[in-house]
Amino acid sequence: MIWIVNNCALLILGTIAGVMGVSFYLRNSSSAGNIRHYMLFYGVFSALWCLSYAVLGVMQDISLCPYIRVVGLIAIDSFLMNEVFLATEMAGIGKRASVIIRISAAVISIIDLLVFSNREVDIFVREDGYTRWYANSEIQFGRSVHNVYEVLMFLVLFTLAIIWLKKTRLKRSRKFMLYLFMANFSLLFFTIPDTVFPNFGLPGVATSGIGGAVCTIVMWYGAIIANSFNVSVGNITHRLFDFIEAGVIVFDTDRHIAIMNAYAENHLSGEKREKLNDLFNISEADISHMFEKGANEIYSTRLWDKKGEKAYSVKLNSVKDTYGEPYCILMVFADITEEIELADKFAVASQAKSQFLANMSHEIRTPINGIMGMNTMLIDELDDGNVDDARKYAMNITSASQTLLSIINDILDISKIESGKMELIPVEYEIFSVLNDCYNMTLSRAEEKGLRFEIDIDSSIPSVLYGDEVHIRQIINNFLSNAVKYTRAGKISLRLKELSRKGDNVELSVEVADTGIGIKKEDVGKLFKNFTRLDEQKNRNIEGTGLGLSLTEKLVKLMGGEINVESEYGKGSTFSVKLSQKIVNEAPVGNFSDQYNEFVNQKKENTNVIDIHDASILVVDDVEMNIQVVKGMLKKTRANIDTAYSGEECLDKIAKSHYDIIFLDHMMPEMDGIETLERMRKQDNSNTDTPVIILTANAVVGAKEMYLEKGFADYLSKPIRRDDLIDMLCRYLPKTMINVPSIENPEGNTDDNAVSIEAESEAVNAGKSKSLEERFSVLDTKTGMNYCMNDEEFYVEIIGTYVENDKRRLIADTYAAENWKDYETYVHALKSTSLNIGAVELSEHAKALEFAAKEGNYDYIRENHKKIYDEYSEMLDKLRDKL
Ligand code: ADP
Numbered sequence: 001m002i003w004i005v006n007n008c009a010l011l012i013l014g015t016i017a018g019v020m021g022v023s024f025y026l027r028n029s030s031s032a033g034n035i036r037h038y039m040l041f042y043g044v045f046s047a048l049w050c051l052s053y054a055v056l057g058v059m060q061d062i063s064l065c066p067y068i069r070v071v072g073l074i075a076i077d078s079f080l081m082n083e084v085f086l087a088t089e090m091a092g093i094g095k096r097a098s099v100i101i102r103i104s105a106a107v108i109s110i111i112d113l114l115v116f117s118n119r120e121v122d123i124f125v126r127e128d129g130y131t132r133w134y135a136n137s138e139i140q141f142g143r144s145v146h147n148v149y150e151v152l153m154f155l156v157l158f159t160l161a162i163i164w165l166k167k168t169r170l171k172r173s174r175k176f177m178l179y180l181f182m183a184n185f186s187l188l189f190f191t192i193p194d195t196v197f198p199n200f201g202l203p204g205v206a207t208s209g210i211g212g213a214v215c216t217i218v219m220w221y222g223a224i225i226a227n228s229f230n231v232s233v234g235n236i237t238h239r240l241f242d243f244i245e246a247g248v249i250v251f252d253t254d255r256h257i258a259i260m261n262a263y264a265e266n267h268l269s270g271e272k273r274e275k276l277n278d279l280f281n282i283s284e285a286d287i288s289h290m291f292e293k294g295a296n297e298i299y300s301t302r303l304w305d306k307k308g309e310k311a312y313s314v315k316l317n318s319v320k321d322t323y324g325e326p327y328c329i330l331m332v333f334a335d336i337t338e339e340i341e342l343a344d345k346f347a348v349a350s351q352a353k354s355q356f357l358a359n360m361s362h363e364i365r366t367p368i369n370g371i372m373g374m375n376t377m378l379i380d381e382l383d384d385g386n387v388d389d390a391r392k393y394a395m396n397i398t399s400a401s402q403t404l405l406s407i408i409n410d411i412l413d414i415s416k417i418e419s420g421k422m423e424l425i426p427v428e429y430e431i432f433s434v435l436n437d438c439y440n441m442t443l444s445r446a447e448e449k450g451l452r453f454e455i456d457i458d459s460s461i462p463s464v465l466y467g468d469e470v471h472i473r474q475i476i477n478n479f480l481s482n483a484v485k486y487t488r489a490g491k492i493s494l495r496l497k498e499l500s501r502k503g504d505n506v507e508l509s510v511e512v513a514d515t516g517i518g519i520k521k522e523d524v525g526k527l528f529k530n531f532t533r534l535d536e537q538k539n540r541n542i543e544g545t546g547l548g549l550s551l552t553e554k555l556v557k558l559m560g561g562e563i564n565v566e567s568e569y570g571k572g573s574t575f576s577v578k579l580s581q582k583i584v585n586e587a588p589v590g591n592f593s594d595q596y597n598e599f600v601n602q603k604k605e606n607t608n609v610i611d612i613h614d615a616s617i618l619v620v621d622d623v624e625m626n627i628q629v630v631k632g633m634l635k636k637t638r639a640n641i642d643t644a645y646s647g648e649e650c651l652d653k654i655a656k657s658h659y660d661i662i663f664l665d666h667m668m669p670e671m672d673g674i675e676t677l678e679r680m681r682k683q684d685n686s687n688t689d690t691p692v693i694i695l696t697a698n699a700v701v702g703a704k705e706m707y708l709e710k711g712f713a714d715y716l717s718k719p720i721r722r723d724d725l726i727d728m729l730c731r732y733l734p735k736t737m738i739n740v741p742s743i744e745n746p747e748g749n750t751d752d753n754a755v756s757i758e759a760e761s762e763a764v765n766a767g768k769s770k771s772l773e774e775r776f777s778v779l780d781t782k783t784g785m786n787y788c789m790n791d792e793e794f795y796v797e798i799i800g801t802y803v804e805n806d807k808r809r810l811i812a813d814t815y816a817a818e819n820w821k822d823y824e825t826y827v828h829a830l831k832s833t834s835l836n837i838g839a840v841e842l843s844e845h846a847k848a849l850e851f852a853a854k855e856g857n858y859d860y861i862r863e864n865h866k867k868i869y870d871e872y873s874e875m876l877d878k879l880r881d882k883l
Pocket of ligand 1: 519533
């Protein structure tokens with residue numbers, strides 16, 4: 001009876017173990033790792049083991065038993081080898097060690113197989129209808145080898161298992177180990193009747209197969225636990241489902257939502273979540289279309305959420321069973337709202353860019369057309385000898401060129417800001433000076449149009465602030481110039497208020513209001529767009545490019561301020577900005593009107609009579625005549641004037657003496673003004689705080705910022721005007737040095753020589769200009785006199801200096817040596833000195849040579865040098881005759 005149970009157990013357990021091993025292998029086909037392979041071998045070898053031992057038990061023909069046992073032995077040795085292989089892999093003992101152990105296990109298994117498969121090792125007998133075996137006492141060797149083999153294999157197996165146990169920190173690995181121990185102890189238990197009994201003269205019974213099968217079943221269970229954490233698509237699908245940054249919705253075949261992943265749950269709103277249109281903005285018809293299309297192929301579309309705020313790219317496809325019939329429909333979607341917005345923005349930007357280029361070329365072409373047209377007319381007039389008309393056209397060309405230049409400057413400023421290259425240059429500045437200049441610039445234009453101009457300044461505002469003065473002026477002037485442009489009657493006003501003060505910062509509000517044409521509500525949003533002009537038809541007679549406000553807004557933003565517009569169409573507008581500035585001097589600016597009146601009076605006084613006999617001034621210029629001009633203009637101020645004719649000489653002088661102000665020419669041969677200042681600042685001298693004013697004939701827009709950046713206090717453009725020169729002195733000399741005689745006593749109480757130049761020169765002018773004009777008919781004496789304070793004596797003196805300072809040799813030598821850098825400097829000097837004496841045409845020609853030298857257009861120089869040189873010679877001869 002017991003043998004029947006044993007055989008049934010072998011057959012049943014062997015079959016179960018086999019099926020388990022094979023099915024584990026098949027079900028885990030997508031897993032990484034080798035566990036499934038080991039389980040397959042566990043199953044196959046234990047099934048073979050059980051089967052062969054079951055057959056052995058019932059085998060009637062004793063002679064066949066040794067052969068059946070060999071089959072069983074193959075299964076046993078392979079089974080044990082599989083176990084050792086599994087343990088070497090799990091123990092992580094290093095590649096070399098594991099290869100050695102595996103090869104050794106294979107070798108001893110083969111030895112065992114060869115030795116123990118000897119048919120004489122055991123004697124098979126049939127007892128009670130069942131096969132048993134006894135050890136053959138004559139051949140003990142085979143059985144001993146087998147015993148040693150088994151002991152060795154289990155030793156290796158358990159040693160590796162202990163190493164593995166020590167190494168692993170993972171609970172799931174430890175658990176798998178526990179199963180390995182349990183499995184092998186049960187195997188050992190079932191091998192006792194089989195292997196151990198015959199050693200003690202007892203009959204061996206075929207039970208070990210049961211041990212193999214039990215071992216496999218226990219290992220199978222352990223492997224399921226271990227394998228559930230193995231890297232496989234199956235194991236990570238669940239996590240993936242909620243982890244991916246995309247929505248997944250699974251529909252049943254009735255198109256009802258069956259499952260949603262976390263992303264879909266979180267991103268889609270909708271109280272009901274049963275059907276697609278509970279979550280997306282989609283019609284029933286479109287749903288049908290989608291599902292029909294998605295049934296056989298991947299269907300892609302774009303859907304918006306219920307609120308219409310988010311856009312999703314959607315893919316839909318059905319999942320089919322093995323019969324090709326759908327059992328669910330899978331939908332994945334990703335949020336593409338940002339991409340759509342970006343694409344829209346890009347389209348708008350690209351359209352704006354094309355629009356910008358189209359507008360820009362239009363705006364630039366207009367003044368260029370004007371310039372070209374005027375020039376043609378100018379040439380005609382010159383051919384006809386109509387100097388007056390020619391002058392008129394030339395003036396128009398200048399004005400069109402100025403318009404062109406200001407458009408280009410605005411465009412450059414805008415593109416500088418847009419490309420992030422515009423830098424703010426903060427400086428200390430007096431708020432009164434800014435307001436005063438803006439007021440002055442606008443007042444005359446407002447008066448021309450018959451507009452009142454009111455100014456209301458909060459008197460408590462700190463007088464000296466720190467910020468980007470140049471751009472603050474630009475902002476206020478843009479508002480004021482628009483206010484004048486777009487107001488036909490009534491008034492414009494400028495208001496400056498202090499909003500708040502925090503630490504050493506003050507927040508200001510600048511407001512420009514007008515009673516002009518106003519702006520329609522719907523147009524306010526368009527105001528700050530490049531090239532946008534409103535009511536174009538109505539405003540066609542008002543000049544403008546539509547860049548001013550756009551630039552203003554960008555500048556305000558760059559300064560961290562805020563811009564605002566309030567307007568009523570037909571009634572007027574108020575433009576305002578809020579800006580925060582640093583306080584340098586808290587002393588209040590005071591009453592603007594009083595100060596303005598004082599300024600106007602002071603200006604009158606300044607330009608007429610100032611006495612600065614305590615001031616020492618250094619004038620640096622390589623052109624003697626320019627120095628003469630400055631000296632002449634300052635003669636009556638009694639200032640102590642020192643001169644230097646080069647950068648080097650200037651550096652020598654400042655090393656020895658202190659000056660209260662330095663006028664430094666820009667264009668000088670060898671060391672120019674900028675380099676001189678740089679060296680001056682590095683050199684140890686007593687002039688580190690002395691303001692240095694640059695004298696330049698390059699007074700283009702933006703030049704001032706460039707010079708300020710280089711460290712100059714200010715700049716004066718050549719030919720110098722006396723008023724400007726005196727203004728500079730008043731601005732930069734210490735106030736204590738300036739003595740202003742009272743108006744009642746224009747002779748001055750400190751100085752008899754400080755007389756009213758203007759009064760005197762006007763009288764001189766009235767009486768003598770006629771004869772002057774006749775005497776110097778080659779010159780535009782009006783221009784010349786203007787630069788010489790209308791002082792005929794001084795003018796003649798300056799003409800004398802011009803003649804004495806004959807630059808022909810220098811010009812000719814640099815031309816011959818093709819030393820274009822110095823050539824440029826000399827013709828540059830010729831340009832400004834000629835204009836100074838009223839040789840306007842020669843000045844223009846010299847300017848053309850200077851530009852050609854600057855741009856490297858040497859062909860132009862070669863073509864024109866001789867002509868202009870001769871013109872210069874002729875001018876010198878004629879002037880010499882008249883002196
Ligand atoms: P523009 O060079 O045309 O004056 P702006 O950028 O300064 O360019 O202004 C853009 C447009 O805004 C103007 O063309 C005008 O239609 C409108 N605008 C600006 N300021 C005023 C104002 N004070 N009153 C009415 N309309 C104004």
